[in-house]
Each structure stands twice: as C-alpha cells, then as structure tokens.
Amino acid sequence: MSGTLIDFCKQLEPTALKLPAALLQAARDGVEFQHHFPTTREEPWKYTRLGRVAALKLTPVNINQSAERLPASDTIDIIFEHETWHCAEPTAGLHIDFSGDLDASAWNACTLQGHVQHINALSAQGGVAIRVDANTTLIKPIRIIHRLQGEHTGLILHHQLVLGNHASAQVEVFFEGTSEDSYANVLFDFFIGAGANLHADMLQQTKGTHYGFHTQRIYQQKDSTFALQTLTANTHFTRNEVEVFSQEEGTHTQLYGAFIGRENNHIDNHTYVHHKAPNCTSDENYKGVLADKATGVFNGKVKVYQDAQKINAYQSNKNILLSDSASINAKPELEIYADDVKCSHGSTTGQLDQHALFFLRARGISETKATDMLIKGFMAEIVGAVKSIHIQEALHALLD
Amino acid sequence: MLKITDLHASINGTEILKGLSLEIKAGEIHAIMGPNGAGKSTLASVLAGKEDYEVTSGAITFEDQDLLEMSIEERAREGVFLAFQYPVEIPGVSNVNFLKTAINEIREHKGLPALSAKDFLRLVKEKSALVDLDASLASRAVNEGFSGGEKKRNEIFQMAMLEPKLAVLDETDSGLDIDALRIVASGVNTLKSKENATLVITHYQRLLDHIIPDFVHVLYDGKIVKTGGKELALELEEKGYDWIKSVE
Structure with a gap:
C-alpha cells in the first residue's frame, strides 16, 4: 500500500482557510483514523480504486489572496489559473471574496465526511466566496473557470456560495486545461436561502492524467429551488460527490448528470439527497455513455427521514456501453422512513x-x-x- | 433497375428465401403479396442491407451494381429506400435534423453541395403537405409519440424528402385506417415518375385499390410462385392464399 493520508497531506500546504478549530481537529482525526486511502472494501469506494491517487507526487498550488480584476463580459467571471485567481467587479447585491478571507464563523455550518473532505479541510489553498444579497436577482450568470495545467500539481479549493432569501442566480463551472499526474480536490458549499433559486451547470473536461475529486454540498431552506447539471466528458479520473440537505419544507432539487468516457477513463458519480422536511420534491436523472475500456459508477441515494411526509423523489440512471470492454456499476438506493411519500428509482444499462x-x-x-x-x-x-x-x-x- | 436472381437468404440458420427472382424496371410499380411467413419482410430487409440476414446464394444488382456488396448507407445513398413496417422511435433526435443530415450525406455522395437551411425548410414544407403531416410533427423527435398512422405518413414524408430511385414499402398499410391509407397511397402516387420504381409489399389487397401496380407477384415459401397484372391481387383476395398453396 502506498503512502498514508497524512503523508499525502504533507505534500500539500496547510489550509489557507480560517476554519473553526473543531472542524480542523475533526479533519486531522479523520485522516489519522482512516490512515490509508480507502480500499474497494469500503462501500463508497467499492468501484473506484485510489491506488494511483495515493501514489501521486504533488506540488501544491499557492494561490494569491487578492484577485486580479477581469474586464466586464457577458458573464461575471471568476478564473483560477495556475497560481492566480481573477475575478470580475462585483455588481449590486453581489459580493465576491477570497474564501481564505472569511472568518471562522462563515464555516460553522460545515461538516466533514470522508477522506476527500478531510484532505480539503486540511489543505485548501483558497477558493471563492460568493454572496448574493436577499431579494437580488443576478442578470448575468456567474462563470467559474478552473484552468488546470502542469504536472504533479495539487489543487485544493473550497468555494462557498451563499444565496440570500428570495435571491436568484445562475452559475456555470468549468474544469478544463491539460494536466498530468495531478490532483484536484474542489469543494463547493451552496447555501440556498428561503425562496431562493440557484441554477448551476458544471462541465468537467480536463485532459491528461488528472485525478479530479469534486464535492458539492447543498443546503436548502424553505421553498428554495436548486438545479445542478454535471457534465463529464472524457476525463481520465473523476469522482463527483453531490450531497443535498433539504432542511425545510417546500424545496425542489434537480440533479442531472451526463458522462461520456472512452479509453481508460473512469467516471464516478455519487449523489445523496437527504429529505429532512415534508412537501419537497427531488428529480434526479443521470445518463452515461462509455466506450473502449472506460468504466463508470453511478451510486444515487435518496433518504427520506421520518417526518418528511409528502415527498416526491424521482431517480433515474441510464447507461449505454459502446464496447464489450466498457463497464458500469450502477446502484440506485432509496431509504424511506416516512409513510406518505412517492419515490421511484431505476437504472438501466444497454447497448446502442x-x-x-x-x-x-x-x-x-x-x-x-x-x-x-x-x-x-x-x-x-x-x-x-x-x-x-x-x-x-x-x-x-x-x-x- | 433492380434485378434479383435466385436469391437465398436465411436468418439464424433458417432459410427464408429459397430462390427468389424478380426484375423491376424504372417507372414500374410492383406488388408482392403472400401469406404470413412467406418471406416478404425478409426480402425488404435483405434489400435494405439488414445485417441479421445472411444471403447464402444468388445475386441482386441495382442500377447494374452489386447491391449485396454495398453497406446499408451506400444503398440508401444510391437510391434504395425502405419504408419500415415498424418505424423506430428515436427520442432526442429531431425528425428534421436527422433528415437534414440524411439529405446532405446523400447529396455529398452524389457530389452535390449541401442544401441551404432555407431550401431545406422549403422542401420540408412542401413534402410534409404531400402526406398531410403536421409541420410540428416534422420538428419533433423521430416518431416519438406519433400515432400509428403518423408514423407511416412520416415514412412516406421521408421518402418524399429523399427522392429515392427504388422505394420498398414494407407492409405500409398495416395498422392504417382508410383515411391514412388514402393519404399514404396518394403520397406514393404523387412521387411516382418514369425514373423511379416502387415495390409494395403487402398482405392485403386493399392498398392496391389506391396504388395500382403494373405487376403483382405472389410470394410463397421463399419463392415467387405466380406473377400477373393487378387482377391477380383481386383473385387472391377472393380465393385466399390457400388457393396458391393448392396450385403449388
């Protein structure tokens, strides 16, 4: 077995974020307790091997704290490119900051789960903190670009997007460029206020032997709407983890995904929707097309808590395998503790x-x-x- | 135009066509009738190049070229068109988009420039009117949510758009009500010219009330056992296929 999680983190710089002490301690305890990267004996990693990730030799990216300003365009741009980050001038009701500048209290709602999040907590080099004021509707979409390059780079980012009550915004996120033997661990926390509406589209198309770990955690308040489209195209290794916490009544969540893999690509999508409150809906639809020797994973979990009555949760996963050597492991899961809900889930895999x-x-x-x-x-x-x-x-x- | 000589074809080792011969000249309409299991749809599939069927012996020439040597798409580009008995639904692929691709692939094959968007839309308008196909259906996903009649009209619409030399209509009348039958038939009749030919494969005579064939062939047990004029169809209808079996 290759290096331990502690060794892996030592290659990277300590976090640039002002995380609460308890959270940092939890992350330290986490990597110490887990010790090694999880193996396929552990359920969340059953179909995704991490041996190559554990063996990566990495140089951290040191991101400048103050952003260079970008000229105005048809989107509000935020760009992470090598060791610099650039961002557009904020507009009325919109605040864009370096996530390392946030006070510890800004991270109070965070929890940590699993080694990807532990590494992120211990080694994040920064990220963007976006806040949209209550009752603000952003006309232009926010575009966040991660342009990856170089060899043996380790990019660890923790972004935060807070949408005030009844605010509305559209976000587009890109992972692109070419990067060899590299690692990226990019975490988004989305806080969606009451009655707020966020639409996010994400395109992952990094070239080269790049290992991408993408986590999105979504916290939804009363009557809010969140939609995420995750599109993964021909990436060497991608692990997506989306976790939605529907905390109050009347939320609507849409998780869509499409992934295309070829050659030896490995694309893994894990989603987890927590329905903690009644009268909510969630709609999940993932589609995969795998060619050559590409492998894919879909593991979608919906949990309806005891008091979450009148939930309408729909989950679908469909895959097409274009070659005999391509494979997919699909696992739709439903866990229901309420008795008055409508839930459906299904997964199909076939040929063209x-x-x-x-x-x-x-x-x-x-x-x-x-x-x-x-x-x-x-x-x-x-x-x-x-x-x-x-x-x-x-x-x-x-x-x- | 089309010459089939002593064609033998099988599927999964079972011989279906057992020495079929047929010649179709430009300007002609031929009808092939026959009981279930005679090999009517097999013939249509073999002509279109469906790979499930294996041609074990015999020859097919189309415009003096060896049809059996051509890939499915080459046959189509050379002018062979199969109107499907069971048109396929293709969610997410729009009717017009797919037709535009098809037309331009055929045009490229013929050394013609791609059709402009304007000319293409004009063609869609003109040809969809021919089969009374609602313009909104033309822009929907291929056959998705179409009624049985709409699917068949869509087949004839595609035929009108692609202007084939040889159209093979495989049981196009099945599942059609009288009105739809009339629309489909009038579409086929309008498209008829001295340069092209039509092969109508059918179980019943009723389509031949609307599309008047020059020749009627009776297919039975993988072979053409009788050929005649349009009156043969009426005779068959009256006496039933048992009559052919007894002739055999």
Missing part, C-alpha cells in the same frame, strides 16, 4: 439501439454519424436542461 442505428443508416447516414446522433439523442434530456450557453456550445462541439 440497433434498430435505430439500422434505421438511420437505411436513410443514408454513415454508421459513425448515426452513432453520434443516437448518443446525442440519448443525452438530449440532460443537455437540454443546461442553461449555460458556453457549456451548450462546448457540448455541441464535443458531441458533433
């Missing part, structure tokens, strides 16, 4: 519809183009839910 392929070819379309059309058609539901024009464009370029 041969009748449809024959039909398209019989109309004169080449096999390659017909295959692309069918994949695009399969993904259309997810891609159609993406609001970001930039991501739409990138996807069309990828799928055409």
Whole structure:
C-alpha cells in the first residue's frame, strides 16, 4: 500500500482557510483514523480504486489572496489559473471574496465526511466566496473557470456560495486545461436561502492524467429551488460527490448528470439527497455513455427521514456501453422512513439501439454519424436542461 | 433497375428465401403479396442491407451494381429506400435534423453541395403537405409519440424528402385506417415518375385499390410462385392464399 493520508497531506500546504478549530481537529482525526486511502472494501469506494491517487507526487498550488480584476463580459467571471485567481467587479447585491478571507464563523455550518473532505479541510489553498444579497436577482450568470495545467500539481479549493432569501442566480463551472499526474480536490458549499433559486451547470473536461475529486454540498431552506447539471466528458479520473440537505419544507432539487468516457477513463458519480422536511420534491436523472475500456459508477441515494411526509423523489440512471470492454456499476438506493411519500428509482444499462442505428443508416447516414446522433439523442434530456450557453456550445462541439 | 436472381437468404440458420427472382424496371410499380411467413419482410430487409440476414446464394444488382456488396448507407445513398413496417422511435433526435443530415450525406455522395437551411425548410414544407403531416410533427423527435398512422405518413414524408430511385414499402398499410391509407397511397402516387420504381409489399389487397401496380407477384415459401397484372391481387383476395398453396 502506498503512502498514508497524512503523508499525502504533507505534500500539500496547510489550509489557507480560517476554519473553526473543531472542524480542523475533526479533519486531522479523520485522516489519522482512516490512515490509508480507502480500499474497494469500503462501500463508497467499492468501484473506484485510489491506488494511483495515493501514489501521486504533488506540488501544491499557492494561490494569491487578492484577485486580479477581469474586464466586464457577458458573464461575471471568476478564473483560477495556475497560481492566480481573477475575478470580475462585483455588481449590486453581489459580493465576491477570497474564501481564505472569511472568518471562522462563515464555516460553522460545515461538516466533514470522508477522506476527500478531510484532505480539503486540511489543505485548501483558497477558493471563492460568493454572496448574493436577499431579494437580488443576478442578470448575468456567474462563470467559474478552473484552468488546470502542469504536472504533479495539487489543487485544493473550497468555494462557498451563499444565496440570500428570495435571491436568484445562475452559475456555470468549468474544469478544463491539460494536466498530468495531478490532483484536484474542489469543494463547493451552496447555501440556498428561503425562496431562493440557484441554477448551476458544471462541465468537467480536463485532459491528461488528472485525478479530479469534486464535492458539492447543498443546503436548502424553505421553498428554495436548486438545479445542478454535471457534465463529464472524457476525463481520465473523476469522482463527483453531490450531497443535498433539504432542511425545510417546500424545496425542489434537480440533479442531472451526463458522462461520456472512452479509453481508460473512469467516471464516478455519487449523489445523496437527504429529505429532512415534508412537501419537497427531488428529480434526479443521470445518463452515461462509455466506450473502449472506460468504466463508470453511478451510486444515487435518496433518504427520506421520518417526518418528511409528502415527498416526491424521482431517480433515474441510464447507461449505454459502446464496447464489450466498457463497464458500469450502477446502484440506485432509496431509504424511506416516512409513510406518505412517492419515490421511484431505476437504472438501466444497454447497448446502442440497433434498430435505430439500422434505421438511420437505411436513410443514408454513415454508421459513425448515426452513432453520434443516437448518443446525442440519448443525452438530449440532460443537455437540454443546461442553461449555460458556453457549456451548450462546448457540448455541441464535443458531441458533433 | 433492380434485378434479383435466385436469391437465398436465411436468418439464424433458417432459410427464408429459397430462390427468389424478380426484375423491376424504372417507372414500374410492383406488388408482392403472400401469406404470413412467406418471406416478404425478409426480402425488404435483405434489400435494405439488414445485417441479421445472411444471403447464402444468388445475386441482386441495382442500377447494374452489386447491391449485396454495398453497406446499408451506400444503398440508401444510391437510391434504395425502405419504408419500415415498424418505424423506430428515436427520442432526442429531431425528425428534421436527422433528415437534414440524411439529405446532405446523400447529396455529398452524389457530389452535390449541401442544401441551404432555407431550401431545406422549403422542401420540408412542401413534402410534409404531400402526406398531410403536421409541420410540428416534422420538428419533433423521430416518431416519438406519433400515432400509428403518423408514423407511416412520416415514412412516406421521408421518402418524399429523399427522392429515392427504388422505394420498398414494407407492409405500409398495416395498422392504417382508410383515411391514412388514402393519404399514404396518394403520397406514393404523387412521387411516382418514369425514373423511379416502387415495390409494395403487402398482405392485403386493399392498398392496391389506391396504388395500382403494373405487376403483382405472389410470394410463397421463399419463392415467387405466380406473377400477373393487378387482377391477380383481386383473385387472391377472393380465393385466399390457400388457393396458391393448392396450385403449388
């Protein structure tokens, strides 16, 4: 077994964030107790091997604390590129800060779960803290770009986005660039105030032997709406963990995802929706297409707590395997403790519809183009839910 | 245009076509009738190039080229069109988008420039009117949520858009009510010209009230056992397929 978690963290700098002492201690205890990277004997990592991650030799990225200002554009841009971060001038009702500048009290609501979050807590080099004031509707979308580069880089970020009551915003997040033997651990905390509405689209398309760990934690208050579209395209290694805490009545949550893998790509999507309050809905839809020797994981969990009556939770996962060597491990899970709920879940995995392929070819379309059309058609539901024009464009370029 | 000589074809080791021969010239409409299991749909599938079927012997030439050597898409680009008995639903792929791709692949094959968006839309408007297909259906996902009649009309709409030399209609009348049948038939009749040919595969005579064939062939047990004019269809309808079996 390669290095311990403590050794792994030693390669990185101590956190630049002012986390509460108790939280830091919990992270330290966590890595000490866990000691090694989890193996496939541990349920959350059953289908994702971390041996290569544990063996990574990393140099931390030291991010400058004060952002360089970006010119105004059609989006409010925030860019992380190597050791610098840039951001647009904030507009009325919008505050953009370095997350390292936040007081310890800003992290009080945080909890830590698992080694990815422990590493993040101990070694985060910064991140962006965005706050949208109550009753503010942002006209322009916020665009957060992570442009990865270099070899053996370790990028650890902890972002925070707080949406005041009845605020409304759209966010688009990019992971791009080329990076070899590198590690990124990027955590987002989304606090969605009462009656607030956040739509987030995320595109992960980093090239090279890059190991990406992406965590999104969403805390929803009364009558809030949160929608996240996670799109992963041909990344070497991606682990997504989305955890939603529906804490008060009337929330709506939409988690959509699409992943495309080829060669030896490994793409893992874990989601966990906690329905703690009654009269809420959640809609989850993940679709995967894997070619060559690519492997994928879908593990979606919905937990309906005892007092959370009248929940409507829908979960679907569909996958297409384009080769005999591609594989997917899918595990939809429902845990229900309330007695008056509507929940459904299902997962299917198959090949491309041969009748449809024959039909398209019989109309004169080449096999390659017909295959692309069918994949695009399969993904259309997810891609159609993406609001970001930039991501739409990138996807069309990828799928055409 | 199409010449089938002593065609033998099987699926999963079972021989379905057992020495079928047929010649179709430009400008002609041929009808193939026959009882269930005679091999009618197998013939349509073999012509389109469906890979589940294995041609064990015999030859098919199309415009003096070896059809069996061509891939599915090459046949289509050369002008063979199969109207499906069971049109496929393809969620997420829009009817017009797929047709635009098809038309431009065919045009590229013929050395023609791609159709402009304007010309393409004009064509959609013109041809969808021909089969009374609602313009909104043209922009929806391929056959998704279409009624049986709409699916068949959509097949003829595609045929009108692609302007094939040889159209093979595989049981296009199945599941159609009288009105839909009339619309489909009038679409086929309108598209008829001296340069193209139609092969109508059907179980019942009623489609042939609307599409008047030049020749009627009776397919039985993988072979054409009788050929005649349009009156043969009426005779079959009257006497039933047992009559053919007794002739055999």
